Amino acid sequence: MNTPFVVAGVIAIAATLMVIMQRNAVHALLYLIVSLFALAVTMLFLGAAFVAALEIIVYAGAIMVLFIFVVMMIGADSPALKPRSWILPSLLGAVLLGEVVYVLLQRPGGLSFSKIIAIQPKEVGMALLGPYVLGTEIAAFLLLAGLVGAYHLARRRADDNTNVIEEGRR
């Protein structure tokens, strides 16, 4: 039983729980960043140091920051949710979770413990540009498309004099 692994896992779960229960968007985002950090730690323990770093840099560092920018621009706050509206989703979630856990525990021979071998970034890079080069190229396309799309959508028109933030606040 790898204690730090479990601890990190618990932190991740707790932080995610806080994310979905928050009223304030910024708080939620920050909680999510904490969760991501915890997850990165668990990845380390699984021997995936490279993606742990990537997770922090890209996910927590770029994507979440993007979120924070936008949230601060538009100041999202949601009204408090009625406790009543949590019941059904929780039930659904519990059922789903129960099933998955059940399946996991069904593995013959009980839980498996194996040695963890740390995988080198070089190996990942070789895989990326080796067998998975096609996927890499497509991912590049995807990013390009996202870039162009985001630009186009957020572009101010030449004749459009509206101030985004003020318009939204009105």
Added chain:
Amino acid sequence: MSLIWLVPAFPFAGFLFLVFSRGLSGRRAGVVGSVAVGLSFAAAVAVFAAFSSAPPAGGSYTLVLWRWFSSGALAPNVALSVDALSLVMILVVTGVGFLIHLFSIEHMVGEEGYARFFAYMNLFVGSMLILVLADNLVLLYLGWEGVGLCSYLLIGFWYRESANGRAARKAFIVTRVGDVSLLVGIFLIALSLGSVDIQEVARRAAVSWPAGSTTAILAAALILGGAVGKSAQLPLQTWLPDAMAGPSPVSALIHAATMVTAGVYLVARSHVIFSLAPPVLLAVAVIGAATLFVAGASAVAQTDIKRVLAYSTMSQIGYMFLALGVGAWTGAIFHLVTHAFFKSLLFLAAGVIINALSDEHDIRAMGGLAKKMPFIFWVFLIGAFGLTALPPVTSGFASKDAIVARVWESGDPGHILWLVAMAGVFLTSLYTFRLLFLVFAERKGTATQAATTKQPAPHASEHEAHVERSGRHGDPSAPVGGIMGAPLAILATLCVVGGFLDFPRMLGGAPVITRFLGTVLPPSMDSGGSTDTVLALLSLAVSLAGIPFGWLLARWAARRAARRGEVVAGAGPAAASPSAGADGAAHRAEPRFASFFKRGWLFDSAYEYLFQRPFEWLCRINKRDIVNRASEALGSLNLFASLVLRRSQTGKIRHYVAGLALGAAIILAVAVIL
């Protein structure tokens, strides 16, 4: 005798001609119709002459026209069989029919549907002839249905009045019950004996059915059911009074002389089967006696002239059934013949009266017509005497006495039946003379007054459907024209002398008809002698005793009518409504006792509660039609399911996500469990 096929052919030809020719002007349609029946009569006479001069072997002659169908053991032909019984019947049907057609030429002038009337009448005569001449039961049933159809068409002749349509439907439906019974009887006979040919059936039945066996009883009972329906006997008698909604010639021909006697003919024709089932024969007699009494009692309380005659017909046919039941086969047929004479005469005369008084049917509104319409009065009187079996008019007298004598002699039940028959004689006399006095005796009848002073009739002319009539309409003093008067005179003459066809031997007469029919029907014991004389005198006395009481009843009814003033306003033909009498104001003030008899012993109400109401209740609760729902079930289920599933299309994204999650959960669950 091979020309027998002409007898039914002429009326059918007449029917077809009238159906396919349009716009026959004036009285041409009437002439065509009458000529058709007249030719048929001539043919019948010719066949009769040939038959009596050279009687065929075995007493019957069959002309096979063609094979109808052949299925398994059954192969009925369209074949006409001539024997004494059928000859008597066709002579009556065509003879009286011809006279009635002549009468109708003038009587129905101005009616919308004049040609239609004669077409239907011809079709009826043709069907009746087929019925009587059929040599097998299936062909007989064809004629049976044909007359039922024509009865329906002719009762509802003035179809624009919905009440007439109801009466026609009632007649059809009630007789239908009898028809089904007859049909099942035919099936039983075909199944059990393997043939439907009437003579063949008689032969085989005598051989294979032991007397009193269940099959014989069942077959006889089913045939009796059919006869009871067509002849308006208990319990299927409720349609006849309402059938008076049709024109008077229709009542005369169909509901007095011919169709209602078809039941009697049927029983006589199947006498072999009935002889093999003594309990059923007893039932025939009992039904006859019961109807005789019930109808007679009802007739005494009627206020519509045609309804009196209708109940009277019912009662007289009860006599015929009674005669059949005690074994007086020839007596029954003889009474059928004489009844045809005087009853059709009475109906035709009633038609003239109604017409003359501007469609007034209520006898309480009539009166004093003896002076105003002398010819009709005498004719009516003759008919009445025939009905009550009083001597100067021989026909009724001879036939009724034959029956009464036979009833008395038929053992122990015979005595009780004789008592009932005597009561019937009294009642007959009662209602007949009540009718006579009310209609003809001098008094102040509102309709007569109005008619003679040419005022508008007291009642509203709702029945303007038959608009402009012959000039006689509303004018009692108009003379009865030749073409109308001649048939009446001929019928009256037949009434007077018809009795000589079978005059009681003790009075020096010769049993012509009995001997003639003896070739077909089993002989009824003719004991003759003193018992007969005593019985005859007794029934005569009873009949005569009815006269003063009839006069009393008439006076009482007239007094009540006069006291209540315009009770007859708006009455019109009281036969129009299928259940209780339609005279509104009068009905409320009528004593319940009289009302019971007037409404035919409340059979209509009983049937309404026994059959109509439950059926209507069933229809009501099945308004949504359970059976239909069962077959629509798949469609409805589909619709319902789609309605339910439609709710899932909320348009809300979160719901769709929930759906996704739910789906995943379910699939996992399935994978886990299986």
Added chain:
Amino acid sequence: MTPVSFEYGLALAAILFVLGLVGILVRRNLVFMLLCTEIMLNAAGFAFIVAGARWAQSDGQVMFIFLLAMAGAEVAVGLALILLLFSRGRPLDVDSLSSGEDR
């Protein structure tokens, strides 16, 4: 390193995924929904990592990298859309948006 039970790892991924799912179902604000989508994506990716570690191959990490790319593109476009909605003055509430109310 000390052995780690892979079942725990997968269970962790499952729990996080379910939490993200519940979040989407419950919250109505568009931004929060997008956030919860990210949680789910992340959890899925983590599952890949666990699987890759099980077989000691790099495939899991490769998958995760692709997933990262996809998440980035998606977030960019999604947030741009949210900004667009916001500038039009529409409420950022998914229920009222999907019921098609007029502005």
